[in-house]
């Protein structure tokens with residue numbers, strides 16, 4: 001009997017360790033796909049670089065909130081191949097930003113992103129290349145969502161196709177009055193390929209996800225707030241300074257959740273991330289480990305010292 005109980009305990013702890021190790025392995029590398037999936041990122045990067053245009057710009061601010069701009073306005077901020085590679089590079093920089101607490105993702109010149117550059121899509125429309133681009137973008141967007149900082153997509157104008165999928169790779173979505181998120185994939189004879197379907201189900205539930213994907217439904221501000229795809233509304237800006245006003249509003253919105261010491265905010269994201277992705281026992285163990293990094297630490301001791309009246 002004792003032997004059986006011991007075996008069960010060993011099995012449970014090895015399972016727990018196994019699932020946690022799997023997440024940590026993917027979380028630390030951030031990748032869903034590796035060479036075991038016949039995925040060679042170096043080869044894919046070289047292929048994508050053959051499709052230039054636009055840029056992914058990153059501004060890391062002293063306040064700990066970074067701004068990532070999808071910048072290809074002549075193509076409604078569509079992702080060229082080189083922009084996909086640049087997005088991965090910027091996510092790597094953010095993974096190593098020790099002072100980071102928040103991230104705003106937005107599009108240049110009044111629109112969010114119209115998905116993949118259709119010229120590039122036509123050139124890589126064979127199944128092999130399509131799957132490689134799919135795995136590359138799934139890896140990158142999974143790493144984006146797993147960053148140890150709180151991210152928000154500022155949706156002004158259109159977020160279509162892969163652009164809609166990009167919004168789901170942020171923790172939150174806030175929308176301007178002209179914002180639209182639309183999973184147009186059905187019109188392309190496709191389903192999402194950048195991980196947008198899996199993340200959408202976790203955000204709005206399977207019934208709403210089925211409607212948005214099956215119906216290629218246009219999600220505006222009112223409908224987005226109603227189904228929980230959109231988390232906040234941005235005020236209509238004065239025409240002449242719309243971009244700054246919207247970014248300033250987005251920074252004000254995000255700063256509600258990123259005030260306080262950087263290690264604490266990063267820890268908040270880590271414990272929520274593990275709660276979202278790990279089985280309960282593993283998530284509880286992660287919470288314990290993360291709690292241990294803060295208990296008795298500088299922020300905790302300073303807070304205790306400031307509560308002198310409760311002595």
Ligand SMILES: CC[C@@H](C(=O)O)C(=O)SCCNC(=O)CCNC(=O)[C@H](O)C(C)(C)COP(=O)(O)OP(=O)(O)OC[C@H]1O[C@@H](n2cnc3c(N)ncnc32)[C@H](O)[C@@H]1OP(=O)(O)O
Pocket residue numbers: 074075076078114115116117118119121158160161162163184185188190191192193194
């Ligand atoms: C996994 C999903 C992923 C994939 O399968 O790889 C995809 O995302 S596929 C792409 C899905 N996206 C789309 O289908 C959107 C296509 N674009 C549009 O529907 C419209 O452009 C718009 C975004 C609704 C804007 O319409 P409008 O205001 O009328 O502007 P234009 O259509 O004239 O566009 C201006 C300019 O931009 C070019 N453009 C727009 N989107 C793309 C794109 N995704 N790829 C390449 N180029 C794009 C458009 O061609 C115009 O260029 P010019 O004609 O040279 O002026």
